[in-house]
Amino acid sequence: MGILDLTSMGEPQVDVKREIIGQLERLQDEIPEYCYQCAKCTSGCEAHRLLELEPHRIIALLKRGLIDEMVNSDIIWTCMSCFKCWERCPQKIAPVEILFLLKNYAVALGKQIPGNYTAALQSVLSKGLIQDVKTISTRTGETKSRRDVGLPEITKPVDPVKFQALISKMAVEKI
Amino acid sequence: MTKKTLVFYPGCIMQTEQYSYEISLREILPVLDIKLVDVEGFSCCGEPLKSVNRMITLVLSARNIALAESRNLDIFTPCPICNLAFRECKNILDNDDKIKEKVNGFLAEEGLTYNGISKVIDLLELLYDIVGLDYIKKHVKKPLDLKAAVHYGCHAIRPSEIGRSDDSEEPRKIEDILEVLGVEAPWYPEKLDCCGGLLNMNLPETALTKTGEKLRSIQEQGFDLLVDICPWCHRQFDSKQKKSGETVAYSLNLPVVYLTQLMGLAFDIPWGKLGFNLNLSPVNTLVEGR
Numbered sequence A: 001m002g003i004l005d006l007t008s009m010g011e012p013q014v015d016v017k018r019e020i021i022g023q024l025e026r027l028q029d030e031i032p033e034y035c036y037q038c039a040k041c042t043s044g045c046e047a048h049r050l051l052e053l054e055p056h057r058i059i060a061l062l063k064r065g066l067i068d069e070m071v072n073s074d075i076i077w078t079c080m081s082c083f084k085c086w087e088r089c090p091q092k093i094a095p096v097e098i099l100f101l102l103k104n105y106a107v108a109l110g111k112q113i114p115g116n117y118t119a120a121l122q123s124v125l126s127k128g129l130i131q132d133v134k135t136i137s138t139r140t141g142e143t144k145s146r147r148d149v150g151l152p153e154i155t156k157p158v159d160p161v162k163f164q165a166l167i168s169k170m171a172v173e174k175i
Numbered sequence B: 001m002t003k004k005t006l007v008f009y010p011g012c013i014m015q016t017e018q019y020s021y022e023i024s025l026r027e028i029l030p031v032l033d034i035k036l037v038d039v040e041g042f043s044c045c046g047e048p049l050k051s052v053n054r055m056i057t058l059v060l061s062a063r064n065i066a067l068a069e070s071r072n073l074d075i076f077t078p079c080p081i082c083n084l085a086f087r088e089c090k091n092i093l094d095n096d097d098k099i100k101e102k103v104n105g106f107l108a109e110e111g112l113t114y115n116g117i118s119k120v121i122d123l124l125e126l127l128y129d130i131v132g133l134d135y136i137k138k139h140v141k142k143p144l145d146l147k148a149a150v151h152y153g154c155h156a157i158r159p160s161e162i163g164r165s166d167d168s169e170e171p172r173k174i175e176d177i178l179e180v181l182g183v184e185a186p187w188y189p190e191k192l193d194c195c196g197g198l199l200n201m202n203l204p205e206t207a208l209t210k211t212g213e214k215l216r217s218i219q220e221q222g223f224d225l226l227v228d229i230c231p232w233c234h235r236q237f238d239s240k241q242k243k244s245g246e247t248v249a250y251s252l253n254l255p256v257v258y259l260t261q262l263m264g265l266a267f268d269i270p271w272g273k274l275g276f277n278l279n280l281s282p283v284n285t286l287v288e289g290r
């Protein structure tokens, strides 16, 4: 199972794209009723100062239907998932969730998945875990495995084939 | 007497590299009469992949919960990120039979069924609400005379809509536990600032800047140490402290420990049994002479 099949949720991606865009368009219809553009979300945004993310502007762009512009921009990948925008919004709009949707849409459109997401995804799909078990270093520079420090074997999918079957079934049939 | 028996869901980061968290948990929880049951077959909770595909997150969470449910026990998720994924999954599946049925169709590939019978419990709920301060206090043999900065981590306290175990703006449970250990934990302005950990996935330099900036402010305010409960945050603050100091061009030397390690010290468990040799930040000052 290649990563593309899974990230695209099976060729030709049409269903996933349609589903996500449907959700985004529903939000686009609803949000103008609620968002004050008060920018409280942006005032507490963890990615604002260093990376110039402005969640209230994401909402404004969504209102105007500029979904493609956002999907093509790196800015959607600067969110740290701190959830402050959702928590503090007086209208309980969740810019962070809209950002998740936009990123999902970018992936479904076949855009480049940035950084380690690809490796993490591949690792989860092939082994069930986000990374391999590591031999780590002590403060004095000795290396230690889980066994060395008295920990039991890790827990991971017992039958990787069946585990992958589950994920691919989901990829093909969707939710 | 065992107070509660729980399935132990370690999540990826703890079991693949954050050993001091796992070691200290396995050491202190039996003292508090909490029994952990290890279960074979768990996978990633899915939360770190939510940016790629939210449905993978939902299905992976459901899969793990289903696996734990087969033991008829509640599930303990010490990692706040896994905990958030599981709670969100439960909120969705327990309120929508159609999605639940669909997800169960996938889980059938591995012979699993999600029922929604198990509760998902995080560290704060376990220590504060289930074990309780009085019971913790009973086991404190060597109160610690320290001044700590507390870092909850974003996922432990937000979003409250999904159901978190402490207040999103003024969380207090860690401070209350620390007080019982003899540790003073005053408020500081950067308390709720993010560690930047999830940015490691695509913008690791910025992640390190966030980490370094927070550590610098804490160090400048004269705290003896930083206490955390999230393996992603701890990886930033402790495992990557040196790198984050280089990134913000500041000489960092702030001891960073898991709450569970500190509890172990106060319970008079030898520090060698609490994973203190694995902290990469300068924790020597905390354990020397003990």
Ligand code: SF4
Pocket: A034, A035, A036, A037, A038, A039, A040, A041, A042, A055, A056, A059, A088, A089, A090, A091, A092, A093, A095
């Ligand atoms: S999303 Fe909420 S916080 Fe942000 S501008 Fe709109 S109303 Fe204000």
Ligand code: SF4
Pocket: A041, A044, A045, A046, A047, A048, A053, A055, A078, A079, A080, A081, A082, A083, A084, A085, A086, A095, A096, A099
């Ligand atoms: S969740 Fe993302 S968009 Fe919202 S405040 Fe945090 S970093 Fe900003």
